[in-house]
Amino acid sequence: MLLMPKRDWQWKYNDAYSVLSISLGSEMEFLTPYKMKMLIPDALMELDFSVEHAKFYIEFLELLTNLSCIADAFKVQLALNATAAHFLLKPQMPKSWFFATSSMCVFSELGKIFKLSCREVNAQVLVVETSVQASLVMLLDEKLQLSDSKSLAQFECIKVMHDRLHPILVNRQIVAA
Numbered sequence: 001m002l003l004m005p006k007r008d009w010q011w012k013y014n015d016a017y018s019v020l021s022i023s024l025g026s027e028m029e030f031l032t033p034y035k036m037k038m039l040i041p042d043a044l045m046e047l048d049f050s051v052e053h054a055k056f057y058i059e060f061l062e063l064l065t066n067l068s069c070i071a072d073a074f075k076v077q078l079a080l081n082a083t084a085a086h087f088l089l090k091p092q093m094p095k096s097w098f099f100a101t102s103s104m105c106v107f108s109e110l111g112k113i114f115k116l117s118c119r120e121v122n123a124q125v126l127v128v129e130t131s132v133q134a135s136l137v138m139l140l141d142e143k144l145q146l147s148d149s150k151s152l153a154q155f156e157c158i159k160v161m162h163d164r165l166h167p168i169l170v171n172r173q174i175v176a177a
Contacts, residue, residue, distance in 0.1 A: 009049035063111030
């Protein structure tokens with residue numbers, strides 16, 4: 001069952017875990033992976049889950065309904081993290097140098113899944129924000145080593161130029177009559 005926004009939802013910085021969280025009522029709190037250095041100043045105080053946040057969250061959930069291979073609980077987790085990333089992360093410059101260039105031109109759009117190739121390892125990412133030349137993507141895999149000293153954990157975000165996004169190719173069987 002998908003979790004729908006309520007009036008009492010609130011963003012707040014969780015000092016105990018040092019991450020942004022969202023209070024989903026009196027008995028439930030969802031922790032994002034986003035630490036203080038990644039957040040805009042407003043995210044460090046209590047902030048209502050606004051109508052704009054709710055609209056984005058619901059639209060993002062709807063985009064994920066096409067992915068039947070993903071459990072509803074994981075879709076909610078993706079949508080909450082995507083909403084947090086979209087509204088409360090500091091703007092980033094693209095860090096495309098970590099990733100191999102794609103040989104195919106892609107059309108990036110919100111909720112679309114792509115692969116990034118880094119150090120000959122492919123990782124799946126989900127687009128949470130897009131512009132003309134670059135997209136903010138969220139890592140779906142558990143971890144991606146970017147360099148000897150830098151890595152991304154699941155649900156962390158990085159901005160990349162569109163030429164780094166590799167399409168996920170679906171094997172289609174063509175039957176001729």
